[in-house]
Amino acid sequence: xxxxxxxxxxxxxxxxxxxxxxxxxxxxxxxxxxxxxxxxxxxxxxxxxxxxxxxxxxxxxxxxxxxxxxxxxxxxxxxxxxxxxxxxxxxxxxxxxxxxxxxxxxxxxxxxxxxxxxxxxxxxxxxxxxxxxxxxxxxxxxxxxxxxxxxxxxxxxxxxxxxxxxxxxxxxxxxxxxxxxxxxxxxxxxxxxxxxxxxxxxxxxxxxxxxxxxxxxxxxxxxxxxxxxxxxxxxxxxxxxxxxxxxxxxxxxxxxxxxxxxxxxxxxxxxxxxxxxxxxxxxxxxxxxxxxxxxxxxxxxxxxxxxxxxxxxxxxxxxxxxxxxxxxxxxxxxxxxxxxxxxxxxxxxxxxxxxxxxxxxxxxxxxxxxxxxxxxxxxxxxx
Numbered sequence: 330x331x332x333x334x335x336x337x338x339x340x341x342x343x344x345x346x347x348x349x350x351x352x353x354x355x356x357x358x359x360x361x362x363x364x365x366x367x368x369x370x371x372x373x374x375x376x377x378x379x380x381x382x383x384x385x386x387x388x389x390x391x392x393x394x395x396x397x398x399x400x401x402x403x404x405x406x407x408x409x410x411x412x413x414x415x416x417x418x419x420x421x422x423x424x425x426x427x428x429x430x431x432x433x434x435x436x437x438x439x440x441x442x443x444x445x446x447x448x449x450x451x452x453x454x455x456x457x458x459x460x461x462x463x464x465x466x467x468x469x470x471x472x473x474x475x476x477x478x479x480x481x482x483x484x485x486x487x488x489x490x491x492x493x494x495x496x497x498x499x500x501x502x503x504x505x506x507x508x509x510x511x512x513x514x515x516x517x518x519x520x521x522x523x524x525x526x527x528x529x530x531x532x533x534x535x536x537x538x539x540x541x542x543x544x545x546x547x548x549x550x551x552x553x554x555x556x557x558x559x560x561x562x563x564x565x566x567x568x569x570x571x572x573x574x575x576x577x578x579x580x581x582x583x584x585x586x587x588x589x590x591x592x593x594x595x596x597x598x599x600x601x602x603x604x605x606x607x608x609x610x611x612x613x614x615x616x617x618x619x620x621x622x623x624x625x626x627x628x629x630x631x632x633x634x635x636x637x638x639x640x641x642x643x644x645x646x647x648x649x650x651x652x653x654x655x656x657x658x659x660x661x662x663x664x665x666x667x668x669x670x671x672x673x674x675x676x677x678x679x680x681x682x683x684x685x686x687x688x689x690x691x692x693x694x695x696x697x698x699x700x701x702x703x704x705x706x707x708x709x710x711x712x
Contacts, residue, residue, distance in 0.1 A: 331355040332681065333514050333524035335501050335538065336531035338369035339477075339667050340659045342484040342495075343674030344528055346404075349491035351682055356493045357522060359514060361500035365481045367532040369667055371602070371635025373555055373589045373712065375568045375581055376668040377416045377472035378441045381432060381708040384644060384690045385665070386439045388672050391688060393471055395671035400475075407483035409475065412584055414566030416472040417454055419620060420464045421573040429467040432709075436469075443469045455565040457621050472568065476584045477667065501531070503541035504656075511542070511656050526681055528657045530673075533636045535660040544650060547699050548661045551639050552600040553593065553712055554609045556632040560586030564623075570711050574616040577711040580624065588627065590617055591712035602634045637664040640699075643707035645669065647694040648680050657681060658696060664710055 332348055334341045337360035345356050360366070376396060378389035400411040420426050429445050436443040446468050448460035454468065485495060500517040504527065513521040529535050533550040540546075561582070568581035578592035592613035594606070610629060618624040640646060643663040650656045659677050662669060672688070679687035686692055698704060 330526060331357070331524045332526045332528065333522055334358045334528045334530060335514060336360065336367070336529070336534070337364045337495055337497065338367050338530065338532055339365070339480065339484070339670035340662075340673045341528070341530035342481065342488060343670045344530060344659060344677045345488050345493045346484055347674040347678035348681065349488060349493050351678055354492050357524070358488070358493060358495045359499045359501050359516070359522060360495065360497045361534065363497050364485060364495065365477065367534075368635050368638065369481070370477060371555070371633055372477060372667045373579075373581055373591060374474045374477055374583060374667065375416070375472070376411070376474060377469055379416055379418065379432070379436060379443050379467065379469035379472065379709065381435075382644065382705050383435065383439065384693055384705055385707055386436060386441055387690045388669060388688060390439065390441055391675070392669050392672035393473070395675065396473070396475060399671060403487055404483040407486045408479040409483040410479060410584060411473050411475050413471065413473040414568070415454070416469040416570065417451060417567040418467040418469070418570045418572050419451065419458075420466055421462060423464045425573055426465050433467060441469070441471060443467055454567055455569060455621070457564060457623050458569070459620055459622065462619065468567070474568065474581060474584060501538060504538065506542055506653060509653055511653055526655050526657070528659060528677060528681070530659040532660060532666070533638050535638070535658070542653065542656075544652070544696075546646065546661070546696070547641055548646070549598040549639050550636040551598055552596045552602065552604070552634045553591065553637050553664065554606060554613065554632065554634055555589050555591045555712070556610055556613065556629050558588040558590070558627040558629055561588070562586065569617075569620065571616055571620055578613055578617045579711050580617050580621065587630070588624065590614060590624070592616070593712055600634065602636065604634060606634070638666075639663045642704035643710050644694050644705055645673075646696050647676060647691050648686065650696055663707070664712065
């Protein structure tokens with residue numbers, strides 16, 4: 330069996346890694362630019378199971394277990410890390426705490442030990458936090474972070490050692506099919522890469538690529554902004570979300586000491602990632618600095634735009650496509666692709682090799698749900 334994977338972000342590489350570990354020795358990963366050039370390399374590295382849907386909670390509970398397992402195993406030997414620092418979802422209103430209590434009930438039922446805490450306990454976790462303007466918070470102690478570039482490097486090394494071919498600067502412009510079977514990925518150069526199984530994990534490029542097969546993928550490439558500050562000594566561990574402020578601004582101190590600060594702003598889909606929106610900086614910094622006043626004095630080193638490849642229900646599109654017998658999808662993560670990387674690898678590898686996902690909740694996230702109107706809304710999308 331030869332497996333062709335389109336996209337060398339975290340999803341594509343974890344899928345390749347898991348397939349190779351299962352004994353598939355003919356795998357090629359095709360990347361139009363360089364490894365991690367898309368959404369993976371532009372994310373804030375947060376990893377959590379504190380979502381609002383059962384599907385996300387279950388999948389991310391397993392993904393966190395895998396992040397920890399990988400950090401202690403082969404990928405850890407190659408540099409992958411997982412630092413458990415938690416998430417702190419800050420509430421400015423009492424009504425929000427009531428909502429958090431409902432989420433905690435869901436999380437706890439599914440084995441994720443979140444809890445609602447008061448302002449004083451929140452300050453114990455984040456000493457710089459103002460308590461006079463908050464009602465409390467929801468704390469997710471299982472959450473963490475992982476440095477993107479050491480993760481990618483570890484995956485590249487582990488995949489290469491297992492014979493996976495990773496081809497960069499190899500843009501796929503179309504998929505060629507015959508009789509409901511995908512036959513080849515056609516490169517910009519005209520070269521045809523033949524295979525027995527094709528996995529599309531191309532992030533923002535997935536929709537246009539699938540159009541060449543007549544498949545309509547209901548995703549939008551929504552621009553999201555992040556600024557990065559100078560590095561500091563460790564200030565606090567959790568990723569802090571200002572839930573009650575529109576756009577859910579957040580900040581996290583990376584494993585390298587820099588603070589990432591982000592907030593969702595209204596933008597048109599497909600805005601170029603090379604655009605400049607310098608007005609984003611005060612719009613994002615002001616509300617988060619109300620909670621953490623020391624951030625008013627930080628120096629901003631750089632800022633960038635990356636895409637959230639969003640679906641109508643903010644869940645990924647996983648698994649097989651009914652109109653093509655050998656085509657699988659792993660895209661549309663709506664801002665959560667990096668954190669879901671390990672579980673995505675397991676789920677898609679299981680689908681390819683055994684005809685079903687290793688986690689039954691993933692079966693609810695196929696492309697067919699949009700045709701059936703069986704959407705599962707996720708509300709905890711930040712930044």
